[in-house]
Amino acid sequence: MAEKGKENGVAAMAACYQGFDPAAYLQYNYTPPRADFERTDSIVPWKLACLHRAFTEGDVSGELLVDIGSGPTLYQVLSGCEIFKKVLLTDFLEVNRQELRRWLQGEESSNLDWTPYLQHVCKLEGRRPSAWTEKAAKLRQVVMGILPIDVHRPQPLASDALPSAGADCLVSCFCLESVSPDLAAFTRALGHIGRLLRPGGHLLLIGALGESCYFGGPGVRTPVVPLNEEQVCASLKESGFTLIRLEVYTLPQDMRVGVDDVTGVFFVKARKD
Numbered sequence: 001m002a003e004k005g006k007e008n009g010v011a012a013m014a015a016c017y018q019g020f021d022p023a024a025y026l027q028y029n030y031t032p033p034r035a036d037f038e039r040t041d042s043i044v045p046w047k048l049a050c051l052h053r054a055f056t057e058g059d060v061s062g063e064l065l066v067d068i069g070s071g072p073t074l075y076q077v078l079s080g081c082e083i084f085k086k087v088l089l090t091d092f093l094e095v096n097r098q099e100l101r102r103w104l105q106g107e108e109s110s111n112l113d114w115t116p117y118l119q120h121v122c123k124l125e126g127r128r129p130s131a132w133t134e135k136a137a138k139l140r141q142v143v144m145g146i147l148p149i150d151v152h153r154p155q156p157l158a159s160d161a162l163p164s165a166g167a168d169c170l171v172s173c174f175c176l177e178s179v180s181p182d183l184a185a186f187t188r189a190l191g192h193i194g195r196l197l198r199p200g201g202h203l204l205l206i207g208a209l210g211e212s213c214y215f216g217g218p219g220v221r222t223p224v225v226p227l228n229e230e231q232v233c234a235s236l237k238e239s240g241f242t243l244i245r246l247e248v249y250t251l252p253q254d255m256r257v258g259v260d261d262v263t264g265v266f267f268v269k270a271r272k273d
């Protein structure tokens with residue numbers, strides 16, 4: 001694809017994000033039924049179980065965990081914050097970085113109560129749910145910063161953001177496929193974030209399958225590159241990752257709530273070659 005074509009596609013995606021509404025997005029995706037901790041078939045408990053297992057099964061280690069395209073959510077680092085001494089959160093939009101800052105600074109004005117999430121992950125760790133306050137304190141202690149990022153840049157973060165050896169682990173949830181105009185851009189972005197990771201480091205990637213669009217706010221219809229499992233695996237291989245595990249969640253009918261046309265969710269654990 002000509003350079004101009006690539007730049008136009010990426011610029012068009014960036015324009016789509018100018019209307020992104022963190023509060024609405026959280027309401028659409030991070031409240032029941034998609035976040036129902038009483039239901040074993042709800043999406044959020046499935047994601048938290050995948051992340052808990054991946055972080056705690058013994059092969060993931062190091063000092064620095066970086067969350068790529070955090071959006072306004074914290075669930076993706078609730079297990080990792082017990083393993084890594086340093087966590088960096090990142091997002092393209094200031095409104096999302098601001099949303100994360102509000103919670104991390106203990107302000108009451110954040111748009112979602114993360115308590116049920118903290119309690120659920122404590123339960124997965126075999127701790128009493130009341131230990132959620134300790135987990136919240138731990139997360140606030142290990143988060144070193146909330147940085148701007150653009151996964152379409154060969155260097156997605158500021159040059160001084162990471163140690164020269166790179167991060168020890170990356171986590172990224174529902175970002176790459178939602179910000180890429182096509183599969184080639186998705187694969188390039190995967191390569192760009194891969195360069196932030198040290199060789200042998202782990203990537204934990206959660207994303208949408210079969211999604212062509214979602215609402216990032218009332219009336220904010222945002223295109224998504226529809227992916228299938230084979231394309232995800234091929235992109236990982238092409239970007240220098242070795243797949244360790246792929247798990248897939250198929251949305252039950254009542255999880256299809258009209259905020260997107262996603263049919264499934266993938267969880268990938270991979271290692272950088």
Ligand SMILES: Nc1ncnc2c1ncn2[C@@H]1O[C@@H](CSCCNC[C@@H]2Cc3ccc([N+](=O)[O-])cc3CN2)[C@@H](O)[C@H]1O
Nearest residue numbers: 029043069071092093149150151174175178179208214260
């Ligand atoms: N160039 C860029 N580089 C990095 N980040 C960027 C860039 N542009 C925008 N961003 C940043 O990336 C964005 C991440 S939020 C993207 C939403 N993904 C789709 C949505 C999510 C979702 C959630 C849950 C479930 N479910 O089934 O439970 C399904 C789905 C499927 N629909 C946003 O934070 C933006 O600020």
